[in-house]
Amino acid sequence: MAQAEIPYQEAMPLHHPHSWVTKYWFSQDHKVIAVQYGITAMAVGLIALLASLLMRTQIGFPGAIEWITPDRYYQAVTMHGMIMVIYLLTAFLLGSFGNYLIPLMLGARDMVFPFVNMISYHVYLLSVVILLASFFVPGGPTGAGWTLYPPQAILTGTPGADWGIITMLLSLAVFIVAFTMGGLNYITTILQARTRGMTLMRMPLSVWGIFAATVLGLLAFPALFVSAVMMILDQVIGTSFFMPAIASSFEPSASEYSGGSPLLFQHLFWFFGHPEVYIVALPAFGVVSDLISVHARKNIFGYRMMVWAIVWIGVLSFVVWAHHMYVAGMHPYFGFFFATTTLIIAVPTAIKVYNWTLTLWRANIRFTVPMLFAIAFVITFVVGGLTGLFLGNVIVDVPLSDTYFVVAHFHMVMGVSPILVIFGGIYHWYPKITGRMLNDTVGKLHFWITAVGTYVIYFPMHYLGFVGVPRRYYHNEPLGESAFYPASAELLNQGISIAAFIVGAAQLLFVYNLFVSYWRGRPAGDNPWEACSLEWRTPQTPPIHGNWSDTLPTVHRWAYDYSVPGEKEDFIPQDVPHRA
Amino acid sequence: MSSEVGQQHPLSLYFWIWGLLFVVSAGSYFTDFMEAGYLRWTLILTFMLVKAGYIVAIFMHLKWERWALIYALLLPPGALLVLMGLMAWESWDYTWLSRVVYFGEDPYPLRCPDAANPNCVPMAH
Amino acid sequence: MAVAIFLLILVVGSVIFTFVSPWWFTDIASNWGGIDTTVLITFWVCGVVFVAVGLFMAYSTWKFRHREGARADYEPENPRLELGLTIVTAIGVVAMLAPGLLVWDDYVNPPADAQEIEVLSQQWRWSFRFPGEDGVLGTVHVKNIRSDNPFGMNPNDPAGEDDVLVAGNRVQLPVNRPYKVLLRSNDVLHDFFVPEFRAKMDAVPGMITYFWFEPTKEGDYEILCAELCGKGHYTMRGFVDIVGQEDFDAWLAAQPTWAQMKAGVTPKAYSALARRGREVAEANGCFACHSLDGSQVVGPTWQGLWGAETALADGSSITVDESYVLESVRAPAAKLVEGFAPVMIAYDAEIISDDDLAALAAFLREDTELAEASTP
Amino acid sequence: MAQAAAAGHATIFEDWGSDVTTFKGVPWGKAMMWIFLLSDTFIFSCFLISYMTVRITAAEPWPNASEVFSLTMFGAPVPLLLIAIMTFDLITSSGTMALAVNYGYRRDKKKAIRFICATAFFGAVFVGMQAFEWTKLISEGVKPWGNEWGAEQFGACFFMITGFHGMHVSAGVIYLLIVAWRLHKGVYDKTNYEIVEIVGLYWHFVDLVWVFIFAFFYLW
Structure with missing residues (x-):
């Protein structure tokens, strides 16, 4: 039966490029699209990095640059958050890693609908263009915070409440269209276009993570789409979905609103927003599992548990959303329900951490650059995950919410952690993409500055939160003898800012490495890391359009046969048959 | 197996379902002439689910798909039921009540004589 | 080796930082000691897990680093160990959640005499x-x-x-x-x-x-x-x-x-022009930043403003009169009052006409004068 | 088809545990359409849940849909008359679509095309009636930002939900016509004509959504 169906894929029509434009710009090759996604996401990510440095300048050294007015500060806060979460992390982990790895790891020729896949990237590019356009519209980009809570997002007390917010919402809606086109492709490919022998329980965990995240995305982004549509209507034609009766001293016209519910927006936003956390986290979990296994030369510990943990985290992520809203004024009894579900989700998450560390036990660890990033990810994620238990436990969240504790927590868990994985993944797969290795020395320098620097930035920040320093303050000067911002805290903020500048600058090393190694890097060979999974088994490196030779590979084993007792080599690729 | 790809069913089945859908829709329409109350709501929801069921099961052929697909499609909307339930609870038991109690807004004095009474359930119509 | 040392320093450093650094909760001034207790429970449970995982990783990365000829174990899974860890984790979760929910129950149910x-x-x-x-x-x-x-x-x-x-x-x-x-x-x-x-x-x-x-x-x-x-x-x-x-x-x-x-216990006998000035102020949202009761919000209060000697950010000082008021609306940053950030936008004649501005100045003058007149 | 549900629940584990494909016998395009519809279900549900929320929280009275959407016939107002006609029109189109799918699998190309076109026609009629309904309502004073009878969210929800549904219907009509044209040109002759079923899934889904809108918006 398998033999009967596989020709369906082998006969797949491939639109080979005929010109520069169809090869690099309108390419239907998933590998090119992956690189397009990656470059675009990184470029827009640099803007987010700049925004964060502006913020840190103002927080560490208030008034040092007069150009940073409150308006610009809040715009930087907003754009930094939104770009990082959506346009960098989501786009990179799914658009870039997803596109590159799914067909290669599953032994497919390409995504099932390459044309839709190509359109997906260009719609994403359009959403980025609209996003960047918001910097040039009257009033500048929105400064409502990345959560875009109404009513303030569309009232004039907030920067960019006219054009800024409209372009932001429009860009999000377009992004969701792009994601849907890509996501449908990923899921259909994973479910319907695997090669012979590739059962779901033989898929590398990277694919599992991307698969679960894509499912979450397809079910969660609709809530954001719907709230974006309704907020645009509220802003442009004056409906009152999210707008109750308002008496704004800034905007007399706001009195035309009545009867809407700001809480509704928050529920919809977090019904999307919490799965979004896992949309970013699950691919990172998957990729890091593969990195650890390959470079520790040991099978991933407890593969089946890892898969089920991914599935359960995905399922539970839809019933925990309101733990972002414990002090938002929602129904007080929701606290019991959401605290319980949230702490339940900690169990599968903890299992994943245990299994990563247990994979290191009795391993044979090669401290390559990807491995360094993977290890740094685990310890960063441990800190971020544990502080999540504070914020998920409803009453503990009360004094800590909306303080720097929250900032530190989510940067650890969904800022730094996934980015460390992205770096690790790029160092790991760059040889496959380009055929050359990234420079090891520069890579290690980049790693140490980034890993140590981010810890120095975010670990002390938790304690500012304990003191009670609220987040999103343009400056913290207390009015009187207030304990919430002692002089020592100001010193701490300066230290954090300096660390942030250093880490920010260090990212240039990475960009430099990417460019220079493309031409000067050491040739990589087919399988420099001696990994088992299928992407290293293509006949050519870099793989050609269509990935495989005339027949697709046949899979005989899981992707983690490292150091199998009695075998000569310490790894057995997936398409090597068992000995009779 | 090889020759029989796709869905082939006798035409009469479609005509039957087609007819039934008309009947159920008519029933659904005539609930509008009823008095408001639990009976009417029961009928509205029943007709709605019957109609939706026929369309999905027969017209969209889900009845003849394999369980692997059926469950993959029917389970995820459970998340929506959680969202819907919690939003309904919060809306009437908390947001609406606070508007009535503190803002003195009560458009339906007959519907809910004692607004502060938590047993007082707002029902439309 | 470096990685093991890094992890060790990180764990030990974090623990030392926690105990040595001056940053912790402010002294509590309410009945919510229960919140502090649950925070501490969470803190200790999480702290132990953090130290345990960190040290385990540090040890593993040191002990099992790659050596020539070495080989890793082959151990796909260990159901007993995994089950055990799951149970221990679940116990830890319950230990944090249960007291948390009890305090939350207290938090959302105010006492009858509140x-x-x-x-x-x-x-x-x-x-x-x-x-x-x-x-x-x-x-x-x-x-x-x-x-x-x-x-x-x-x-x-x-x-x-x-x-x-x-x-x-x-x-x-x-x-x-x-x-x-x-x-x-x-x-x-x-x-x-x-x-x-x-x-x-x-x-x-x-x-x-x-x-x-x-x-x-x-x-x-x-x-x-x-x-x-x-x-x-x-x-x-x-x-x-x-x-x-x-x-x-x-x-x-x-x-x-x-x-x-x-x-109207404290009625103020404004002229028609000043009343119009107050409406201008309301329509343009001035009171969002400027109070009339002496409280300093975003901008300087308007209480007792007229005729007052005001220190400016550049070190000079100025007496508030009509021309200063006009300038402060049209070009707020030009003569910034000391201690305030230059956050006010400039209102040109399209937003507030010259007539409206004159009315606003009249309101400011009369507000100060009437207040002075009523003070014994 | 013996592969049907009758095969039992054990097939779930077989299918999900197998290689190559998880949904046996489901072409790529059909799998993709199903997953898209699942995602679209979340969009429409979020719209309807939002509508429910603003309606329950509204402290102003909610206009009575059956009075607002009545048409005068023979001198007496008949509640929801137009909506009922629209409902029957959409069911009719669903029936023709089902027949088109059936003929597609019988490889009766001509009849399939004919019924697809009939479906598109009924869809276009639906959009036309909706345009009429919108015009009438707007002229009677129902605007997205307010109306004379009570909570302003009534109009906002109405235009948003029916508008989004109407856009789906319009897109469906275009989609149907494209498929019919390509079918006529013989683009799909080498396949099993599963494209007809794929477009049919979309069309039935649009009808399905209307069932919920009818119950929750017009009858509540």
Whole structure:
């Protein structure tokens, strides 16, 4: 039966490029699209990095640059958050890693609908263009915070409440269209276009993570789409979905609103927003599992548990959303329900951490650059995950919410952690993409500055939160003898800012490495890391359009046969048959 | 197996379902002439689910798909039921009540004589 | 090797930092010691896990680093170990969750004798309302808000007549009495947060939210807005002064009730031009940043402004007169008052016409003059 | 088809545990359409849940849909008359679509095309009636930002939900016509004509959504 169906894929029509434009710009090759996604996401990510440095300048050294007015500060806060979460992390982990790895790891020729896949990237590019356009519209980009809570997002007390917010919402809606086109492709490919022998329980965990995240995305982004549509209507034609009766001293016209519910927006936003956390986290979990296994030369510990943990985290992520809203004024009894579900989700998450560390036990660890990033990810994620238990436990969240504790927590868990994985993944797969290795020395320098620097930035920040320093303050000067911002805290903020500048600058090393190694890097060979999974088994490196030779590979084993007792080599690729 | 790809069913089945859908829709329409109350709501929801069921099961052929697909499609909307339930609870038991109690807004004095009474359930119509 | 040392330093360093650094909770000043306890439980459970995982990783990365000829174990899974870890984790989770839920149950159920008070928030200041002698807060609605009814009191609700209205960012409360704080917002989301009380809750426009607490220690505590509410978010501060009962009674008695405010106990005989000036100020949102009662919000207060000697940011000083007022509206940054950030936008003649501006100046002049005239 | 549900629940584990494909016998395009519809279900549900929330929280009275959407016939107002006609029109189109799918699998190309076109026609009629309904309502004073009878969210929800549904119907009509044209040109001759079923899934889904809108918006 398998033999009967596989020709369906082998006969797949491939639109080979005929010109520069169809090869690099309108390419239907998933590998090119992956690189397009990656470059675009990184470029827009640099803007987010700049925004964060502006913020840190103002927080560490208030008034040092007069150009940073409150308006610009809040715009930087907003754009930094939104770009990082959506346009960098989501786009990179799914658009870039997803596109590159799914067909290669599953032994497919390409995504099932390459044309839709190509359109997906260009719609994403359009959403980025609209996003960047918001910097040039009257009033500048929105400064409502990345959560875009109404009513303030569309009232004039907030920067960019006219054009800024409209372009932001429009860009999000377009992004969701792009994601849907890509996501449908990923899921259909994973479910319907695997090669012979590739059962779901033989898929590398990277694919599992991307698969679960894509499912979450397809079910969660609709809530954001719907709230974006309704907020645009509220802003442009004056409906009152999210707008109750308002008496704004800034905007007399706001009195035309009545009867809407700001809480509704928050529920919809977090019904999307919490799965979004896992949309970013699950691919990172998957990729890091593969990195650890390959470079520790040991099978991933407890593969089946890892898969089920991914599935359960995905399922539970839809019933925990309101733990972002414990002090938002929602129904007080929701606290019991959401605290319980949230702490339940900690169990599968903890299992994943245990299994990563247990994979290191009795391993044979090669401290390559990807491995360094993977290890740094685990310890960063441990800190971020544990502080999540504070914020998920409803009453503990009360004094800590909306303080720097929250900032530190989510940067650890969904800022730094996934980015460390992205770096690790790029160092790991760059040889496959380009055929050359990234420079090891520069890579290690980049790693140490980034890993140590981010810890120095975010670990002390938790304690500012304990003191009670609220987040999103343009400056913290207390009015009187207030304990919430002692002089020592100001010193701490300066230290954090300096660390942030250093880490920010260090990212240039990475960009430099990417460019220079493309031409000067050491040739990589087919399988420099001696990994088992299928992407290293293509006949050519870099793989050609269509990935495989005339027949697709046949899979005989899981992707983690490292150091199998009695075998000569310490790894057995997936398409090597068992000995009779 | 090889020759029989796709869905082939006798035409009469479609005509039957087609007819039934008309009947159920008519029933659904005539609930509008009823008095408001639990009976009417029961009928509205029943007709709605019957109609939706026929369309999905027969017209969209889900009845003849394999369980692997059926469950993959029917389970995820459970998340929506959680969202819907919690939003309904919060809306009437908390947001609406606070508007009535503190803002003195009560458009339906007959519907809910004692607004502060938590047993007082707002029902439309 | 370097990685193992890095992990070791990281774990040990984090622990030392926790105990040595001066940054921790402020001294608590309310009944919510239970919150601190649950935080500590969570802190210890999580801290132990962090140290254990960190040290385990440090040891593994040192012990099992790659050596020539070495080979890893082959161990796909170990169901007993995995089950054991799952159970231990579940126990830890319950240990944190159970006390947390108990305290939350306390948090959302105010005691029957808790006194209701209202905190009214708007961009970017706080006001407060006490229920008066009848102990009942009158109904309110934003639709009622006018310049002569800033709290939006329902004019037809007798329960509101004796409500005590406190404008300005400062409020007093007597120590050792439970309060159910009703939170109301006129415009956007705000959040009433006093770090020393631990408690906080968002104020959501279009509905009422609440939390309760009982102050246990006298002192002045700073109120922070903890929910982003626009560009003036960071300026939205105030004070809660926790005092003895007698001090509080005296203070409360000095505040106007709604009935007194309606009757115009302190009427001001503005000219028509000045009344128009006040409307201009309201229409353009000036009162969001400039108060009339002496409280410093985002910009300088307008109380007693006219004719006052004002220090400027560049070190010079100036007497407030018509030409200065005009300049400050058209080009606010030109002569910035000391101690304020240059956050005000410039209002050109398209927004506020010259006539309107003259009316505004007249309002400022008469407001100061009338206040001086009424002061004995 | 014996592969049907009758095969039992054990097939779930077989299918999900197998290689190559999880949904046996489901072409790529059909799998993709199903997953898209699942995602679209979340969009429409979020719209309807939002509508439910603003309706329950509304402190102003909610206009009575059966009065607002009545048409005068023979001098007496008949509630929801137009909506009922629209409902029957959409069911009719669903029936023709089902027949088109059936003929597609019988490889009766001509009849399949004919019924697809009939479906598109009924869809276009639906959009036309909706345009009429919108015009009438707007002229009677129902606007997205307010109406004379009560809560302003009534109009906002109405235009948003029916508008989004109407856009789906319009897109469906175009999709149907494209498929019919390509079928006629013989683009799909080498396949099993599963494209007809794929477009049919979309069309039935649009009808399905209307069932919920009818119950929750017009009858509530």
